Amino acid sequence: MNKNLQEQVIRTSGVNVLKCMRCGKCSGTCPSYDEMEYHPHQFVYMVEKGDIEKLMNSKSLYKCLTCFACVERCPRNVEPAKVVEAVRLAAVRQQGNNHLIPDQIPDMLDDDLPQQAIVTAFRKYTK
Amino acid sequence: MQVNDNKEFQPLIVAFCCNWCSYAGADLSGTNRLNYPTNVKIIRVPCSCRVNPMFILRAFQRGADGVILCGCHPGDCHYTSGNYFTRRRMTLLFSMLDFLGIERDRTRVEWVSAAEGAKFAATMNEFTEAVKKLGPNRRLEDLRCKKQ
Amino acid sequence: MLRIAIDKIDSLFDAIAEKQTLYIPVDREDGAAEYKKYESGMKMSNSLNTLRSAKDFFFPQTENLVEFKMEGKQIEVKDIREESEDFVIFGVRACDARSFSILDKVYLVDPVDSFYKNRRDHGVVVSMACTRPAETCFCSAFGIDPTAPEGDVSCWNDGSYIYFEANTEKGKAFVDSISSLLEDGDASSLENVKAETKRILSLLPLSNLSTDSFGGDKLNEYFNSEKWAELSESCIGCGTCTFVCPTCQCYDIKDFNTGNGIKRFRCWDSCMYSDFTKMAHGNPRISQLERFRQRFMHKLVYFPANNNGEFGCVGCGRCLSKCPISMNIVKVMKALEVK
């Protein structure tokens, strides 16, 4: 387990993962559940355990839509989406790891995608 | 006032707590091990309405740097109406102290129920900090009572 | 006669204050005068008299006598007396100047009050002759000449100069110490000033007030007078008259528990107060009539009975202007007077 990373994630998310009572409502409510290797409740639980690297290396990070349904419905106000976002930030901040390269972009383009989204995604996923 | 050599100013805080809510709230913050500074010393009174303005001035005279009065939330008074009288009395008293140029932050009324151990500790932490910022009580001190 | 021009008085005050503490009467914002510790730039008041008398300098309203320190179960007694510093009171009027000799008769006779004596020994009284007496003045009734005030040093003001005359050894030493700033000059103009003041004195409404019928020999007669009931009826029992009075000398001794020890102090008491001379058995004077009577009997009868006929009043008139209900010694004297 990586204590520093854990602390960083907890601090940037502002979430108290210890409030989780493991009801799984976040995962029950998640629209991207089937796309994800690790599900929202696992994010919370693994951050609590300090198992951050696994999460950072998982594609699940980019499957979260940040729709905040889990935040809205969590009975304990744990806010799993913020945990996901914090892990994502931790991954993004790693030096030299560009998660999006310009060459990939043309394949992603379709008519409905707003240009702003591309710019944002590019800013977010590259270092 | 306690001043340790070269250490930061440690104010003396006198807290009057009603037996039924706030004193129990203070007990609860103890039961839950919620820290607040040793600067706070509690005096138990049956009801916040037992606190005579003279007691508050007395505390300042004898060396207190801040006085806080805690009672049941309005409407929850064990004696039905005690804290309503407290509220009027203390509003007027504090207003008068303010009128005489005494620092406002040296006095406070806070409603703390028996279930609000966390609030009690938080209030005491906050109040102690506020008084610390003001420094020692000079405007309502009695030099005769200073320890030489 | 030694004198200094009035416009140079500041330099005199500065010179005195350099060596010892100097108190002069100054005007307050509300128009009343009070003694203040002199600091450069202060202007001496021209008013007739200070609101509070000058007795505070020798007999302050409160003063600590002894201290008890407590540590656990141990008690330590501390003598806190200290030698007083030298000081000068400037501009004391004739009435207040006389009041010191009255206080002396109480505090400097055996047993000597060491606290009082300590201050008295270190204080120089510089008095100032009156030029504008007020309607409330009746010092003449007690044989005081406001144009010739007592004190260690007497001063006169003719409008241009202030003239000095030392009356005591202490006074001489004081005048010597400032002689470099004084000049010798003609004092003849003072005679006119004194004469004018005396003329005014004769016009004052209380100029004909007589003390003839008072003194120690008619004690029972006055004590049992029926007039007291009517005179005291409106007295509210406050201490104003006694606290503004230059000759009232009663005090109470009290203990103040500081939490760490006891400070035993004395403070002025007033015979008008309901707990005056209260003892274990209770109070010897149980009604306001008796307490009211005590004050005036003391000044007009008991004091002269014990002090060769000297009265315990100097006619400064402070009680006349300050009594909340305007009852005062003049009204009492007039009511009791045996014609």
Next chain:
Amino acid sequence: MQRIGVFVCHCGTNIAATVDVKAVAEALGHEPGVVISREYQYMCSESGQNLVKDAIKEHNLSGVVICSCSPRMHENTFRKAAAAAGLNPYLVEIANIREQCSWIHKDIATATEKAVILGRAAIAKVHLNAPLTAGESPVVKRALVIGGGIAGIQTALDIAEAGFEVDIVEKEPTIGGKMAQIDKTFPTLDCAACILTPKMVECSQNEKIHIHSFSEVTDVKGFVGNFSVTIKKKARYVDETKCTGCGLCTEKCPMKNVPNEFNMGLDNRRAVYIPFAQAVPKVATIDPNYCMMLKTGKCGVCSKVCSVGAIDYKQQDKFIEEKYGAIVVATGFNPIKLDKYEEFAYSQSPDVVTSLELERLMNAAGPNGGTLLRPSDKTHPHTIVFVQCVGSRCDDSKGKPYCSKICCMYTAKHAMLIREKYPDTEVYVFYIDVRTPGKNFDEFYRRAVEQYNVHYVKGMVGKVTPKSDGKLDVQASDLLANEQLHIDADMVVLAAAIEPDKTARPLATMLTTQMDTNDFFTEAHPKLRPVESATAGIFLSGACQGPKDIPETVAQASAAAAKAIGLLCKNSITCNPCVAHSNELMCNGCSSCEKVCPYGAITYQDKEFRMPDRTTAIRRVASVNPAVCQGCGACTVACPSGAMDLNGFSNSQIMAEVDAICK
């Protein structure tokens, strides 16, 4: 000179770990008036108490200071110990060095210093303590039970059984409460009505019990042993003494579309109604919100059909005042409103119901005569999903922070009953934890799983979406299988959290009892006095004190009854001697104290006094009735002359404490 004994408790390591108790005892031993200062492992233990008792006798102590836990915990213990050793119990003071010192501070040096200061304050106070003797006041031999559910019924029956008069005040037209709405009870599955209704009948027949149905408490005055309570008997527009409960009016009333609250609004009743067949009292009630006669003055059918002339459209609310020695609160609970949990589609689909609604749907006396049918289309449901913890165990902003306690068991009951009656119906229960502590409870739950094959899924339902085909899409997570489920359900049953009845809060104010932040009544001690409120003479019965199932409720109801009986048995009770008193020599008779006294304990008399000037004068002076005064001290501050003072918390005592603390 005082002879004070100081006893410092270690409380095991509770105090001793952060406070140097030996140093405290040593320091306090040097205080003026202290003749003995000791420390001991557990002062509250028998040997600890003996230490105090022996010291009192041996050193002829005039005062005792115990530095220990909160006075709210053991003040009485030590007072009793002192009394046993012949010292007036009010000469004992407690310095709270546990809850207010050792438990909140970490640094031994400063905590010890503070403990010494708190000890000094207590010593300073005890120096000025006066021996107090408690007075006595008579006990009215009658009890009031507020709430007529199973808790109130059981309490009333027990008190009546002991031979005391009891009044039940019930706000609904009938007693019975929530239990009357329940179909079967866990874990025995016996019929709720079968065990409740005989008790209701017993209540109505017991001559010691007087039921004020459709009534509310509007004012409470007085104190333990002598409460004076005003009861509002709401107008039911039917003369209770005449109505025979024949029910003809309830059949003839033309207003047919009034939601039937007894059936949770799942069917309708008339404007004049009897809530259910076994109602007690079995008397009709006219609902003024729907009755045409009361609203428009036109109709009068019920009056015409009533053969005994019981209908009285002119009836008014009636207030009666009664005296009681004891009051038992049994105001019960309600399921919470579910509007905050829209993800479960409760307001969108009639097929999403609460558990209490399910009870009615399955009840033989319910809207479907006991056949479980979907509310939307009255068809037989084949898949039913139960959702646990709806609104319970939440963060404060999201719902109730506590566990509602009964849901796990009643859900197991519902699942089991459905599986038994309709084996073709699949039942899913989504749970976070299954909590079944209780006799035969876990066995019951296991039976649901093992014998009835109920699908228990560890996980929570995230979303319920009504579909166009009338089914409900239940999206949930199965945490153990680590998968997200979608279930096509016919019905969804929500285990809604329970909360105290809304009438409890204003009642608590009237009774001057405490409530916690969730509006449950606070017991005098969570462990040692669980059925008493902190206000003497007020007892707590059932779910008003916290979530409870029926056996627990009945147990507490009987316990509360026992406590009330214990009080009513006494001819008089000992009063709190810490009451106000007026120094008549200083009293101005100005009436300030009287105006702030919440109990009306202060009266005035003209008395003849010898004045300081040795005359006599008639003066108006205050006097305090010590049986009525509760010792709040409001009067002591209202009194400008300081004539009014409070025993046990006198001006001089409090100032001595201030001085000692500020020293």
Next chain:
Amino acid sequence: MQEAMINKAKQLLADGTVNRVIGWKKGEFVYDITPAIFETAEELDADFVYNEFTAANVSKYLVKESKKEGKILAFLKPCDTYSLNQLTKEHRVNRDNIYVVGIPGGPKLDAEKIKAKGITGITGIKNENYTLKIETVYGEQTMPFYEAISDKCASCKSKKHVTYDELIGEDGDVLESNRFDMVEKLENMTAQERYDFWRAELSKCIRCNACRNVCPACTCEKCVFDNPESGVENKAASNSFEENMFHIIRAFHVAGRCTDCGECSRVCPQNIPLHLLNRKFIKDINSLYGEYQAGEDTTTKAPLNAYTTDDCEASIVHERGVE
């Protein structure tokens, strides 16, 4: 007016309505007037006076006088009637034993204000068309009438008699007064300025108790400051704390009971504006708990003996005005 009052008193004495009269007795000078009790027509003729200097509020004397045998005639100015009502409310006087004749009030003059102009040796004062002609041993002096008006009359709150058995002259109205101006001015100062202001004022206090002893609201059988048992007893204003303590507690004890008669400031030998402390409480009470005038009637609960459930919290002090 004096004439009419003497005649009224004589008539009421003669017809047995009263056996005593409380009023004012002339002194040595024009201004040193003493409250006094008159029992005969002769005494009235000889000494009874009512003029610009009869400022003293005689209602407090009625605490004692109304307990004596027979009815007493009290001449009360409008402000004095408020005091009497308040005393009646607090059962301190026996109203049945008092025959109140309401008389027109001020403005009364303050001799101190004349003397403060440097005018001394006063032997007579005449009001001619609102100019004071002052005869002195130093010659005649003049000053505008309004400059000599006593403070208590300068901010008169009411010319209405709230209780009386009979009136001489017309009754007046409650006035819009400027009495809170100075309080407001202080409120708008900084805490340091307020502190300095009050330190300068209260340090003058010689603890003569004149303010307390003259106050119609201070009628305690024994004042806490005189009672060694009270723990706050003190005979001398030994230091700044004692000065504050005495005046804060005194103001607090009369809060909601003080009718704002202004006697405290009038009698203070040190000219401390003590009435400002009382007015601060009155202003606070008015603004926080609704307009209240002590002594206006004999039944309304005093604001400190009453409450509403939605009263403001004490923290309002932190939220308003200048820090």
